[in-house]
Amino acid sequence: MSGKVLFWVQHLLGIGHLKRTSTLARSLAASGFEVTIASGGFPVAGLRLGGARLVQLPPVRAIDVYFKDLRTEDDRPIDDAWRARRRAALMTCADQVRPDIVLTELFPFGRRQLAFELEPFLTEMRARGAFIACSVRDILVEPPKPERLLEMLERTERLLDRVLVHGDPNLVPFEETFPHRDRLGDRLAYTGYVVEEPMAANGQDGEGEIIVSAGGGAVSEPLLRAALAAKPLSAARDHRWRLLCGAGIAETTVQELRNLADAATIVEPARPDFPGLLARGRLSVSQAGYNTIVDVLAAGIPGVVVPYAGGLESEQTLRARRLAERGVLHVVDEATLSPQTLAAGIDRALAAPATELAQLATDGAAETARLLRQALAARNI
Numbered sequence: 001m002s003g004k005v006l007f008w009v010q011h012l013l014g015i016g017h018l019k020r021t022s023t024l025a026r027s028l029a030a031s032g033f034e035v036t037i038a039s040g041g042f043p044v045a046g047l048r049l050g051g052a053r054l055v056q057l058p059p060v061r062a063i064d065v066y067f068k069d070l071r072t073e074d075d076r077p078i079d080d081a082w083r084a085r086r087r088a089a090l091m092t093c094a095d096q097v098r099p100d101i102v103l104t105e106l107f108p109f110g111r112r113q114l115a116f117e118l119e120p121f122l123t124e125m126r127a128r129g130a131f132i133a134c135s136v137r138d139i140l141v142e143p144p145k146p147e148r149l150l151e152m153l154e155r156t157e158r159l160l161d162r163v164l165v166h167g168d169p170n171l172v173p174f175e176e177t178f179p180h181r182d183r184l185g186d187r188l189a190y191t192g193y194v195v196e197e198p199m200a201a202n203g204q205d206g207e208g209e210i211i212v213s214a215g216g217g218a219v220s221e222p223l224l225r226a227a228l229a230a231k232p233l234s235a236a237r238d239h240r241w242r243l244l245c246g247a248g249i250a251e252t253t254v255q256e257l258r259n260l261a262d263a264a265t266i267v268e269p270a271r272p273d274f275p276g277l278l279a280r281g282r283l284s285v286s287q288a289g290y291n292t293i294v295d296v297l298a299a300g301i302p303g304v305v306v307p308y309a310g311g312l313e314s315e316q317t318l319r320a321r322r323l324a325e326r327g328v329l330h331v332v333d334e335a336t337l338s339p340q341t342l343a344a345g346i347d348r349a350l351a352a353p354a355t356e357l358a359q360l361a362t363d364g365a366a367e368t369a370r371l372l373r374q375a376l377a378a379r380n381i
Contacts, residue, residue: 002032002373003372004033004097005025005033005034005100006099006102007038008038008105009021009038009041010060010106010107011216013061013067013219015215017041018041019291021105021135022037022047022052023048023194024103024135025049025052026049027366028369030050031366036052036099037055038055038090039057041059044247057089058085059072060072065310065313086116087121090121091124099125101133101372101376102131103135104135109140109152112148131375131379132159133163134156134160135368138165138171138193140177141313141314142177144312149178149179152178156187163187163188165190166191166364168190170360172318174188191367191371192362192363193294193364194365198298199275202273205273209281210240210242210283210346211281213270215246215287219287221249223337224243224257226337227243227285230340233343234347235346236283236347239264241264241265242265244274245267246270254267275299278301281301283304283349284301285304286306288305288308290315293320297323297362302354304349305320306337307333327352328357
């Protein structure tokens, strides 16, 4: 083994953070690391772990788009007793794993609501000699208060050895959403985008289809309903359409969408072979979350995106705008989403000439493993 990795992750609304963590964990395990994921979100069925192991912490989720109202598995607001239980569970996991490397997903560049457990945990891990790094996507959500950026910087300088940015500065440099990047110096490294390894889709599923998806589904219902109503208005009306409903969509809603769909439209749960479906598809319609976008780019098919902009979210809008400027995606504003605007966006994307995004680094999983092996070698672990 190349060392023991404890990877902390907390998903609160969607499941994108956990999906990216699982992709990285599979890659790390395949390269020889002994990987344990400590997950603080509600369990997600069908998560691909490969050679990694998952430890479920007492789960918590957000029930509002501002991530202020956090609820436990009993649907109760978190309190000091629950916080103490979470801290104890995380430390118990660390005592069992005895990690050489600790990875935090997003924190301290987000998830400040969980600082009550991470501050003492990371302080203790540093005292034990672990190498501590943050795994963070390319774009941060703009904080509501400028001083939060300084708080992120202070915690980074005090608690972290490395910041692994899963992006490419040729597309979006980290300083675009973190203006104190220069203070991080050599502590920051770009890995490239983390792309999930493809899984072949069943039979002819996906062939020539319009594939509509929205990640975990927690805030995707308006897009799915608009897509159903947009189909007869679009030049793609004669294609087979496939709507993938994430785990956050209630089964009653899924059934209602099936009842609204025509005979040439498939409505089904989200599938682990999503990248394989895209590889065969004619067009992707989605929100603009990190994982979905890199899957669409890897598939090389046209994409229409409706960036989620609820609450304080700005990350999807920036990513979508940057890619639209390069001609590889077509954007429909969430504020003006309707069957008509979505159908028009789909028609634009189908009529546009094919455009490739040249020289975008997409080896983020392998590069993350290389950087962590390098860190351990420097410490003779």
